[in-house]
Amino acid sequence: xxxxxxxxxxxxxxxxxxxxxxxxxxxxxxxxxxxxxxxxxxxxxxxxxxxxxxxxxxxxxxxxxxxxxxxxxxxxxxxxxxxxxxxxxxxxxxxxxxxxxxxxxxxxx
Amino acid sequence: xxxxxxxxxxxxxxxxxxxxxxxxxxxxxxxxxxxxxxxxxxxxxxxxxxxxxxxxxxxxxxxxxxxxxxxxxxxxxxxxxxxxxxxxxxxxxxxxxxxxxxxxxxxxxxxxxx
Numbered sequence: 001x002x003x004x005x006x007x008x009x010x011x012x013x014x015x016x017x018x019x020x021x022x023x024x025x026x027x028x029x030x031x032x033x034x035x036x037x038x039x040x041x042x043x044x045x046x047x048x049x050x051x052x053x054x055x056x057x058x059x060x061x062x063x064x065x066x067x068x069x070x071x072x073x074x075x076x077x078x079x080x081x082x083x084x085x086x087x088x089x090x091x092x093x094x095x096x097x098x099x100x101x102x103x104x105x106x107x108x109x
Numbered sequence: 110x111x112x113x114x115x116x117x118x119x120x121x122x123x124x125x126x127x128x129x130x131x132x133x134x135x136x137x138x139x140x141x142x143x144x145x146x147x148x149x150x151x152x153x154x155x156x157x158x159x160x161x162x163x164x165x166x167x168x169x170x171x172x173x174x175x176x177x178x179x180x181x182x183x184x185x186x187x188x189x190x191x192x193x194x195x196x197x198x199x200x201x202x203x204x205x206x207x208x209x210x211x212x213x214x215x216x217x218x219x220x221x222x223x
Contacts, residue, residue, distance in 0.1 A: 004151065031209045042113070042199065042214035043152075050209070087152070091209040096165070099152040 002026045004100035006088050011106045012078055020073045020086050020103045028093020034062050034073045035087040037102065043087055046073070075105075083107045112136040115200050115215035122190065123223055130185040130218050132200030138213070140206035141183040143175060146197040146217070158183065159206040190222045 003025045012018040024032070031050040035043040049055055049064035049071060061074040073086055085102040092098055113134045122128050134141065143155040157165035158177040172194075174186040183200055197219050201212040 008149065033209075033211065042216045044214070045211040048209070048211060089152075095207055095209060096154065097152075097209075097212070099154075101149055101151045 002090075002092060002098045004088055004090060004098055006086075006100040006103045008101070009104045009106065011108060012075075014078055014080060014107055014109050016078050017074065017076050018078060018105065020075070020088075020105065022071045022073070022088035022100055024069050024071070024088070024090045024098070024100075026090045026092045026098055029066060030091035030093065030095060032062075032064055032071050032091070033087075033089045033097070034071075035089065036084050037087060038084045046086075078107050080107050080109070113200060113202055113213050113215035115198075115218050117218060118216060119219045119221075121221045121223060122187070124190060124192075126190075127186070127188040129187065130198055130200075130220075132183040132185075132215055134181055134183075134200075134202040134213070134215075136202060136213060138202040138204055139180050140203045140210075141177060141180070142201040142203075142206075142212065143183065143185050144199040144201065146199055152199070156185075157206050164206060187220075190220075192222050195220055195222045 006022045034046040037043040047062040054063045059076045064071045087102045088100040089097045140159045145153040155169045156175040176184040197217045199217045200215040203212045204210040
């Protein structure tokens with residue numbers, strides 16, 4: 001079967017750095033997405049990785065290792081507004097998105 | 110504003126009611142999706158339309174019936190639902206469904222079945 005694993009919940013302090021991990025086992029791989037979803041709102045696109053390595057976009061970076069079936073989202077200089085759920089999703093061989101259950105990130109002052 | 114709108118935002122319905130959810134995208138996309146989101150569970154893909162043709166139906170019960178009259182509009186018709194169907198129903202769109210384009214989501218309809 002296809003499976004995406006990410007921690008259910010994480011807590012971090014304002015101004016700090018947090019890494020949210022995602023491991024996957026899918027039939028084929030055509031890229032990995034990270035989305036942010038604030039409570040009661042729509043998911044919004046953060047990043048897309050299809051090649052190994054680190055992609056940096058401001059305070060957010062996303063890393064991919066295809067050989068390990070592993071990705072992480074790195075958030076720097078955390079702000080209170082970063083409190084949200086972070087969803088990992090993998091594009092399988094049929095170009096279907098397989099979603100993780102999401103990681104709820106709680107930022108404390 | 111994501112360019113994808115959904116109505117209604119909240120819906121309470123009895124198990125014998127018939128209702129419809131509406132989604133509209135203003136992004137010029139060719140693919141539209143219905144997802145079900147339940148607490149602490151992964152997003153469940155329900156239906157995919159690509160260039161108005163249904164390309165995916167992930168074993169969804171027949172009490173959910175999609176309709177895509179054109180590339181900008183998507184409906185989900187509901188009838189004789191069960192309490193376990195209570196969830197957030199999200200609509201999304203993308204350039205097309207056969208390549209990994211990012212999806213743009215609507216705000217969702219919070220459905221409660223009593």
